[in-house]
Amino acid sequence: VEVDLFLVEVVIVxxxxxxxxxxxLVLVGVVLVDxxxxxLVLVxxVLVGVVVLVDxxxx
Numbered sequence: 001v002e003v004d005l006f007l008v009e010v011v012i013v014x015x016x017x018x019x020x021x022x023x024x025l026v027l028v029g030v031v032l033v034d035x036x037x038x039x040l041v042l043v044x045x046v047l048v049g050v051v052v053l054v055d056x057x058x059x
Contacts, residue, residue: 004056011052018045 018041025038 007052007055011049014045014048018042 021041022038
């Protein structure tokens with residue numbers, strides 16, 4: 001259980017970091033150039049979130 005809670009906390013931290021990075025990129029105006037990178041990061045984030053949710057549900 002402790003490991004699952006730790007994974008959830010890690011996912012939350014990653015989520016916050018992703019949001020901050022996206023906001024910074026928008027403010028800097030680099031998003032138009034790195035749209036593909038942002039999309040890939042979001043896809044990876046979603047996949048990680050799904051995996052964690054599946055692991056939690058298995059418990």
